[in-house]
Amino acid sequence: MAAYGWGDVTLGRIPLRETFAVSESGGGDRGLDLEGQESYPPLTRAQVIARHDGINALIAGQVIPVTFTDKPERSGYYTVKSASSTYTEYRTDMATADWKVSLDRVGSDAETDLQSRLTGAVRLNDFALTGERWHAPPIGHYGYYTGSTNATTMTRTGADGAITVYRGVPANVSPRWGCAPTSYLTGRVRLTTTGSQEVYGVDVPLAATGWALSNGLVNVSPGASATLDVQAYTGSAWHSKLWNVSVAGSASSITTWDGATLLRNDPEMVILRLTKGLSPGRATLDLTLRRGSRTVEGYLQTGTSATLAAYRSTLETNTSFAASGYVTATYDDGDSNRFAIGSARSFTAHTNGGIIKSSATSMDFWIGVVASQTYLSSNPDAEIDLTGWTGQACSIARQATPGSPPFPGAWSIKATPDGVSSSNSIAESPHSAVGSIAPGASYTCSYWIYSPAGWSDFRASIDWYDASDVFLSTSSSSAQVIPAGQWTYVSNTAAAPANASRAAGRARQGVTPAASDVWYGDQIVLRAATPSGDAATDLRNMYIAAMPEAVYGVRR
The missing domain is CATH 2.40.30 (Elongation Factor Tu (Ef-tu); domain 3)
Incomplete structure (x- = not known):
């Protein structure tokens, strides 16, 4: 009011x-x-x-x-x-x-359909990708209509609420949908400037600092110690990753901008252009964010050839799929996310996790996350208590996290072996084994381990149960050597056996450890092996076919 x-x-x-x-x-x-x-x-x-x-x-x-x-x-x-x-x-x-x-x-909305015209072609790319036509109307829309062929749906929950993303929108179809005018702006893309004031048009003064670009799923702003702070909304909170953008490879990144302007500013799509003087010459970075998207798109340009790059400001262990067009973190971070970055064109992977193009005047890229997947483990860390966890052939206790872990949190689970058994485990209690397991489907148990003295045999195990919590079998990884005094990631992926409907994760130490061979476990999680919906390959294909949208009103 x-x-x-x-x-x-x-x-x-x-x-x-x-x-x-x-x-x-x-x-x-x-x-x-x-x-x-x-x-x-x-x-x-x-x-x-x-x-x-x-x-x-x-x-x-x-x-x-x-x-x-x-x-x-x-x-x-x-x-x-x-x-x-x-x-x-x-x-x-x-x-x-x-x-x-x-x-x-x-x-009124009762007599008006809004028609989204998804224009443009699939991006030219070096990876034989056909892309995927997708579309995200406002939160609160209804009656989404694509003719005789229905699109599939997925839900992404952001700061504004749950937004429906329609996937596989039929070619040559302009979707129609209804929406109360009071709901039209929920889930929109917005750009705010100094003082968090939303900018309503394109031909307006815009400060080169103090801006933020957001759609409720992704928030992009200038980084305090990097070029960009790209935040992802997962698990009911914003999670930050700092990224550098450079026209000099790893030698020097852009830390400030000389100018900012808007090329487009609509609820469904915003394009922000940033300009940096290079003395001589200049670089421009166009950032595009779409309603419902898990990625921010970037297009970096210079007047003369240079080594263009976009990469994590600090090293994060990563795996390059450059032959397929993207790079992603190797492990889940403490927020259960994995960064993902890619391009439509061939590139060289950056050591920190990112992309580089040498002797180029332009580079397209996208940045996002493989969003947190639902953990089947009910209490994956010890930040509050040890509910759901038990020690097998060892005693367990909450203790301050030692060393320098690559994840947040102040507490870990300390295991002290009984000194006589051939192995010991931090295990989910059988009564905590979580349901919704599908026989034949693959699941992953992963955890971080810290051994002060190092150890030659750690394994990730999955214990399988039937619907009555009767134990069926165990799937374990091969032995992994853990360096002394260093947090190390251990994981195991296995298919659920027939009759399995419940499962529990377990971190296991073998080779008859002595009572003095204490170790610490953290982030012990069980989850579906293949992330659904927001996997890196999905993000990549959606980026290739991210089409500009124009909205028109038509009478029903």
Whole structure:
């Protein structure tokens, strides 16, 4: 609600004070004319300027949702005919924006379909990828229609809520869907500038610092000690990864920008252009974020050939699939994510985890994460207690995490062998074995291990149970040597046997350890072996076929 009891009228993304009167006309087109004033005070000066710029950024012919607090019958979808605003600055006292907007009514959501025209072709690429047509309407849409062939769906949960992503959208089809105007902006892409003020148009002043680009799933901002801070929303929280972008390989990354501007700024897609002077010459980086996307897209350009690169600011153990177009972290991090970066064109993998193109004037790339998968383990670390865990031929206890682990958290599980058994384990208690296991499907047990003195035989095991918690069998990895005083990752992937419906993970030490051969386990998790939905290959194919979207209103 606006200040002093006024209602709100929202034109697209622009919040305004609701005026007492609206002027409507009938005939061939049902027109609606609005005019009002925004002022500082009670708004801040930055808010008044943003709304003034936003009104003048409305484009003739553009379809926008319009909502009213006190006149909800007028809410619906409208086509912009004209828009103007007069800004007046009363120095040191007040500022006003007197605005006028002329609209043509398309209709209410009950009588209007929104049609998304997915334009453009699949990106040219060096990996024989055909891409995958996908689309993400606003949170709260309904009645998604693609003709005689339905698209498949997946759900991505972000800071704005759960957004549905439609996959395999039929070729040559422009999806239609309905959406209440009040829901149209949920899940949108937005760019904010200094003071977290959302920017409403493209032809507006934009600071080269203090900006943030977000769609509720990915948030990108300047990095305090790197070029970009790319955050992923998983597990109900934002998780940060710092990335460097460079036109000099690993020698020097871009840490500040000289200018920023917007090439596109719509709820479904925002393109931000950053400029850096190179003395002589310059580099530009275009960042594109789409509604519903798990990746931010980048396009780096220079005037003359250089070694272009995008890479993790600090080394993170990674695996290169350069022949397939991407690089990903080898292990889950402490947030259960794995970074992923790739390109449509051939590249050389960067040691830190990233991509390099030598003697190039342009480089496309995408950055995202293989998002956290649902753990089947109910308590994968010891941060709170040891619920669900037991020691087999050893005693276990919570203890402060030793060494320098590559994951967050202050506590680990310490195992002290009984000194007589051939092996000992930190194991999920049989009553904690989790259901939803499908016979024949593959599952992975993984954990981090720390042995102060080192040890020659650690294994990751999966214990299989039937529906009544009766033990069936165990699948174990081969013996792995663990260096002294170094956190090491151990994993095992195995297929569930027939009749299995429950499973439990286990970290195992072998070769008859003495009681003094203590060790520590952490992040002991059991999960499906193949990440669903947001696996790196899915992200790669979605990037190849990420198509610009234009939205039109059509009568049902």
